[in-house]
Amino acid sequence: MADAAVLSTGSSVAEGRRRRNWVPYALLLPGLLWLFVFFVVPMITLASQSLQEGNVDDGFVFTGNVAVYGQALTTYWPQMLRSLLYAGTATVLALVLGYPLAYFIAQKAGRWKNVVLVLVIAPFFTSFLIRTLAWKTILSDNWVVTDWANKLGVTSVLQALGLTANDSLLFSPFAVVMGLTYNFLPFMILPLYATLERLDPRLLEAASDLYASPWQTFRKVTWPLSLPGVVAGTLLTFIPASGDFINARLLGNTQTTMIGAVIDSQFLRVLDYPLAAALSFVLLVIILVLVASYVRKAGTEELL
Amino acid sequence: MGDTTVDRTGKGDLSLVALTKSFATFTAVHPLDLTIEAGSFFALLGPSGCGKTTTLRMIAGLEDPTGGRITIGDEDITDTKAYQRNVNTVFQSYALFPHMTVVDNVMFGLKRRGDKDAKRKAREALELVQLEQVATKRPTQLSGGMQQRVALARALVNRPDVLLLDEPLGALDLKLRRQMQIELKRIQQEVGLTFIHVTHDQEEAMTMADRIAVMNAGRMEQLGDPATLYERPSSTFVANFLGQSNLLRASVLGSESGNGVVRVRSHDTELEVVRDHLPQGVGDVWLGVRPEKLRLGESGGPNRLSGLVRDVSFTGVATQYSVEMPWGQELTVVQQNDGTARARLGENVTVSWAAEHGFALDASQDAEAGAELVDDRG
Numbered sequence: 016m017a018d019a020a021v022l023s024t025g026s027s028v029a030e031g032r033r034r035r036n037w038v039p040y041a042l043l044l045p046g047l048l049w050l051f052v053f054f055v056v057p058m059i060t061l062a063s064q065s066l067q068e069g070n071v072d073d074g075f076v077f078t079g080n081v082a083v084y085g086q087a088l089t090t091y092w093p094q095m096l097r098s099l100l101y102a103g104t105a106t107v108l109a110l111v112l113g114y115p116l117a118y119f120i121a122q123k124a125g126r127w128k129n130v131v132l133v134l135v136i137a138p139f140f141t142s143f144l145i146r147t148l149a150w151k152t153i154l155s156d157n158w159v160v161t162d163w164a165n166k167l168g169v170t171s172v173l174q175a176l177g178l179t180a181n182d183s184l185l186f187s188p189f190a191v192v193m194g195l196t197y198n199f200l201p202f203m204i205l206p207l208y209a210t211l212e213r214l215d216p217r218l219l220e221a222a223s224d225l226y227a228s229p230w231q232t233f234r235k236v237t238w239p240l241s242l243p244g245v246v247a248g249t250l251l252t253f254i255p256a257s258g259d260f261i262n263a264r265l266l267g268n269t270q271t272t273m274i275g276a277v278i279d280s281q282f283l284r285v286l287d288y289p290l291a292a293a294l295s296f297v298l299l300v301i302i303l304v305l306v307a308s309y310v311r312k313a314g315t316e317e318l319l
Numbered sequence: 320m321g322d323t324t325v326d327r328t329g330k331g332d333l334s335l336v337a338l339t340k341s342f343a344t345f346t347a348v349h350p351l352d353l354t355i356e357a358g359s360f361f362a363l364l365g366p367s368g369c370g371k372t373t374t375l376r377m378i379a380g381l382e383d384p385t386g387g388r389i390t391i392g393d394e395d396i397t398d399t400k401a402y403q404r405n406v407n408t409v410f411q412s413y414a415l416f417p418h419m420t421v422v423d424n425v426m427f428g429l430k431r432r433g434d435k436d437a438k439r440k441a442r443e444a445l446e447l448v449q450l451e452q453v454a455t456k457r458p459t460q461l462s463g464g465m466q467q468r469v470a471l472a473r474a475l476v477n478r479p480d481v482l483l484l485d486e487p488l489g490a491l492d493l494k495l496r497r498q499m500q501i502e503l504k505r506i507q508q509e510v511g512l513t514f515i516h517v518t519h520d521q522e523e524a525m526t527m528a529d530r531i532a533v534m535n536a537g538r539m540e541q542l543g544d545p546a547t548l549y550e551r552p553s554s555t556f557v558a559n560f561l562g563q564s565n566l567l568r569a570s571v572l573g574s575e576s577g578n579g580v581v582r583v584r585s586h587d588t589e590l591e592v593v594r595d596h597l598p599q600g601v602g603d604v605w606l607g608v609r610p611e612k613l614r615l616g617e618s619g620g621p622n623r624l625s626g627l628v629r630d631v632s633f634t635g636v637a638t639q640y641s642v643e644m645p646w647g648q649e650l651t652v653v654q655q656n657d658g659t660a661r662a663r664l665g666e667n668v669t670v671s672w673a674a675e676h677g678f679a680l681d682a683s684q685d686a687e688a689g690a691e692l693v694d695d696r697g
Contacts, residue, residue, distance in 0.1 A: 217412055221415075225407065226402045
C-alpha cells in the first residue's frame with residue numbers, strides 16, 4: 016500500500032512538471048506571434064520590395080534587381096554618413112550630459128530621487144513633434160538664446176566650425192544635433208541610472224582606502240561597473256537617432272538632410288518603393304555592423 | 320615576505336587625541352584619547368552602536384571627525400583624505416571589486432602608487448593567505464572565507480602603517496571564524512604591522528588582541544590586556560560584556576591591614592576582597608565573582624554563601640549551576656568536569672571563593688549594564 020502511494024505521488028509530480036514545462040512556451044507565444052506578424056513578415060516584404068522594379072501606376076514586379084543597392088549607396092552616401100555622424104555626436108553629447116545627472120540621481124539625490132527621475136521623464140508626456148517644434152522657438156533668431164550666443168561669441172565659434180551660418184542658430188547642423196541630443200537624452204539617462212543605482216558605495220570607499228584619488232576611483236571602479244548602462248544608453252540613443260527624420264526636417268536645412276528623411280520622401284513622395292526599401296536595408300546593415308563591433312569592444316572593457 | 324616588511328613598520332604609534340564625532344542628533348564618539356602601540360594587535364570591542372566602527376572609519380579617513388586629532392608617529396593625518404593615508408581597511412562586506420580578478424584586486428593599491436613590483440608583491444600576499452591558486456579568478460567565484468582572505472591580502476600588500484579590520488569575520492560560520500582568528504594572529508605576527516580590529520565578539524577580541532579597548536555608548540569603558548579586563552573589570556558594563564559576572568551588593572566594613580584584605584558585608588554575610596580590587600573611597604560596592612571562580616563546597620576559599628540549586632546544565636567540559644541565594648538572587652557557578660562530585664537539582668549547597676578572585680565596583684552603576692547585550696550577538 017505504502018509503495019503504491021509513493022508511486023502514484025511520484026507520477027503525479029512528474030505529470031505536474033511536464034505540464035509546467037509548457038507554461039513558459041505558452042507565455043512566449045503572444046510575443047513570438049507579434050514579432051512574426053509585425054517584424055518578420057514586414058522585413059521579408061521589404062526585402063522582396065527592394066528587389067522589385069516598376070512604378071506605382073503600372074505596378075511593381077520582382078526582378079531580383081540588386082543594382083538598386085548600388086544606386087542607393089552611390090546616390091545617398093552623404094546623407095547616410097551625415098546621419099551616422101549626427102547620431103554619433105548626439106550620443107556622445109547625451110552621454111556627457113546624462114552621466115553626471117544619472118550619477119547624481121542614483122547616488123546623491125536621496126529623497127529627491129523620484130522627483131528628479133520624474134523630471135527626466137516629464138518631456139515624454141508631450142509629443143515628440145511638439146518637443147522638437149519647441150526647439151525651433153528656443154533657437155529662433157529673435158529669442159534670447161541666439162542673442163546671448165551672439166554676444167558671448169558662441170555663434171562665431173560655431174560658424175568657424177561650419178555648424179551654423181548667418182549669426183543664427185536655427186536651420187543648421189548645430190540645431191539638428193541639439194534636437195537629437197535633447198530628444199534622446201532620457202534614453203541615455205534611464206539605463207545609466209539603473210546601473211549606477213546598483214553601484215555599491217562601499218566599493219568607492221574601498222578604492223579611496225586603497226589610495227585611489229576621486230578621478231582614479233571613477234576611472235577604475237565607477238566607470239567599468241557602469242559600462243552595461245553606458246552600452247545600453249548609447250545604443251538606445253544612437254540607433255533611433257540615426258534613423259530619425261523629424262529633427263533634420265524641422266531644425267535643419269537642405270544641407271542637413273538625414274537618411275531617415277530620404278527614406279521617408281522616397282516612400283511617401285517620390286513613391287520609389289524599391290529604392291526606399293533598399294535604403295532601409297543598407298541603414299539596417301550598417302547599424303547592425305556598428306553595434307555588433309561596439310558591443311564586442313564593450314564586452315572586453317576596451318570601450319573609450 | 321622579505322625585508323621591506325620590517326622597514327616599513329615602527330613608523331610610530333597611532334594616537335587619537337580627543338577624537339570626537341557628532342551627528343545632528345547624537346554623539347557617536349565622545350572625546351576619545353587612545354594610543355595604540357606600533358606593531359601591536361589592538362581590538363576595539365563593544366556592542367553595535369557603541370562608536371567603534373565610527374572610530375575606525377575616522378582613522379581610515381572615511382569619516383570626518385567633529386573634533387580632535389589623529390597622528391601616526393609625528394605625522395598628523397587628521398586633515399588628509401582617505402586615499403592619502405597610509406592606512407588600509409579590511410571591510411566587513413569585503414568590498415572586493417567584482418570586475419577585477421583576485422590578483423588585480425590585490426594589486427589595486429600598489430598600482431595607484433605606481434609600484435613597479437606590484438605583480439610580484441600581490442602574488443606574495445596571496446601566498447601569505449594561501450590563495451595563490453585562485454589569483455586569476457573573479458571574487459564572486461570564491462567562497463566567503465576566501466573572499467575574506469583576498470580582502471586581507473589586498474590591504475596587507477600595501478604594508479600600511481595601520482591595518483584596520485572592521486568585523487572581518489562577522490559573515491563567516493563559527494568553525495571558519497575560529498580558523499581565521501588563528502590565521503589573522505599568525506599573519507599579524509609574521510608581518511609585524513599594527514592591526515586594529517573592531518568586533519562585538521568578546522571571545523574573538525580576547526583570543527587575538529594584545530590590548531583591548533571596551534567601548535560603550537560612544538565612550539571607552541576600559542583599556543587593557545585581555546586578562547586584566549577579564550580579571551579586573553573596572554565597570555559593571557565590562558564585567559557583564561566580557562564573560563559573565565555574579566554581582567553581589569555589599570558595603571565596605573573597613574580594612575584589616577596586614578594581609579591586604581578588606582572585609583565587606585553582603586546580605587548579612589561578611590566577605591573578603593583583596594584591597595587592590597576595591598575602588599578607593601567608596602562605601603557601597605558591587606562585589607563581582609566570575610562563575611568559574613566559584614566552587615561548590617567549602618574548598619574555594621574563606622568567602623562562603625549557601626543556597627539552593629535551581630538549575631543544572633551539563634556542557635561536557637563543565638557543568639553550569641544556578642544557585643538561588645536566600646534573598647532571591649541566582650548565582651551562576653561553572654564547575655570543571657574534573658571528576659569531583661556534582662550537585663543535584665534542589666540540593667542545598669555552599670558556594671565559596673577566594674578573596675583574590677573577587678573584584679569590587681562602585682555600586683552607583685547599573686548591575687545589568689552590558690548583560691542584555693550578550694544574548695543578541697551575531
